[in-house]
Amino acid sequence: MHVDAKGTVGRYPVLLVRTMLRHLRSRLQWGLAELETAAGLPPGNGRALVRVLRAEGLIEAVGRGIWTITQAGVTFSAATAAQQVTRATAERTLSEFLERVTEVNQNPYFLAKVTTVVLFGSLLKPEVERLSDVDVAIRIDQEKPGFRAGTRAESATGRGVGQPGPRLPERPGVGGLLVLGGVQVSERAKSCDRASRLQR
Numbered sequence: 001m002h003v004d005a006k007g008t009v010g011r012y013p014v015l016l017v018r019t020m021l022r023h024l025r026s027r028l029q030w031g032l033a034e035l036e037t038a039a040g041l042p043p044g045n046g047r048a049l050v051r052v053l054r055a056e057g058l059i060e061a062v063g064r065g066i067w068t069i070t071q072a073g074v075t076f077s078a079a080t081a082a083q084q085v086t087r088a089t090a091e092r093t094l095s096e097f098l099e100r101v102t103e104v105n106q107n108p109y110f111l112a113k114v115t116t117v118v119l120f121g122s123l124l125k126p127e128v129e130r131l132s133d134v135d136v137a138i139r140i141d142q143e144k145p146g147f148r149a150g151t152r153a154e155s156a157t158g159r160g161v162g163q164p165g166p167r168l169p170e171r172p173g174v175g176g177l178l179v180l181g182g183v184q185v186s187e188r189a190k191s192c193d194r195a196s197r198l199q200r
Helices: 014-024 032-037 047-055 069-077 088-105 151-155
Strands: 057-062 068-069 112-120 134-143 176-182
Touching: 014 032, 014 069, 032 068, 047 057, 047 068, 057 151, 068 069, 088 112
Parallel strands: none
Antiparallel strands: 057 068, 112 134, 134 176
């Protein structure tokens, strides 16, 4: 889901609402005080925001003065506000990312190797001309003792520049780690930056 960074939900900035929902989505239920804290509102000023969020279907009441985030709210909290880029820019960035993966696989410093790269999301849809990110899943297989998932996963999905690299052949791995994320792209496409979140 893509949102306009300059847009509003009711009279509230989109980014404020998204940030607030991100803070609250880890809780099953919450009250007005928690909402006001998450939104940075003074105490007693959150009821208007509650009305807006309920009207938009982003939250729902589960009791008197108690609310929870709906599935629509969860989706909104994960929305991106990144500036959209052309398909050509996204494809070029993906090629640079694959070259970075090749560099990591050829470097003996790294204790694990990327064995599979899977592309998914909007880049696979030919009718989509502008995208906000490139979604990839990678499989990392340990080759030596002492593998630390966080450090090596960061390195494998780090930034890379240069000529387009080859696509990696898919092969089975043992004891693998599946890392899901997106490669953030910019219009200039001078680098590939690791996504801000990794999902287990």
